[in-house]
Amino acid sequence: MPDVTITIGGRDFQVACQAGEEHFLRAACAMLNAEAEPLVQQMGRLPETRMLLMSGLMLADKAAAIEDENRQLKARLAALESRPAPQAEKVEVPVIPREVFETLAEIAARAEALADRVAERGQA
Numbered sequence: 001m002p003d004v005t006i007t008i009g010g011r012d013f014q015v016a017c018q019a020g021e022e023h024f025l026r027a028a029c030a031m032l033n034a035e036a037e038p039l040v041q042q043m044g045r046l047p048e049t050r051m052l053l054m055s056g057l058m059l060a061d062k063a064a065a066i067e068d069e070n071r072q073l074k075a076r077l078a079a080l081e082s083r084p085a086p087q088a089e090k091v092e093v094p095v096i097p098r099e100v101f102e103t104l105a106e107i108a109a110r111a112e113a114l115a116d117r118v119a120e121r122g123q124a
Contacts, residue, residue: 009036009051035059 006029035055
């Protein structure tokens with residue numbers, strides 16, 4: 001088990017952790033230190049146990065608020081998921097009469113014939 005030196009509120013502590021878990025320990029330490037530093041700055045030198053207790057309580061308060069928000073969001077998600085699926089909206093697409101396609105085909109054929117005649121005149 002590796003020993004890791006962590007700093008909380010300006011004080012160093014030796015903590016043992018599982019191999020490979022050092023980065024998790026350092027991340028947790030950073031969170032605890034973020035709570036301890038303002039305490040030390042506001043109140044000056046505190047007894048170690050009091051500083052750690054206050055920092056832990058502040059961190060626990062934030063965690064409780066996040067858990068409460070998570071619970072509310074899960075309830076909201078469950079309510080949204082339990083709603084019946086909305087009815088599919090019926091969309092009517094106009095049908096183009098067959099005569100329009102035939103007329104467009106005739107116009108295209110005439111345009112191609114004219115293009116061919118213009119091309120023949122240009123080569124002559």
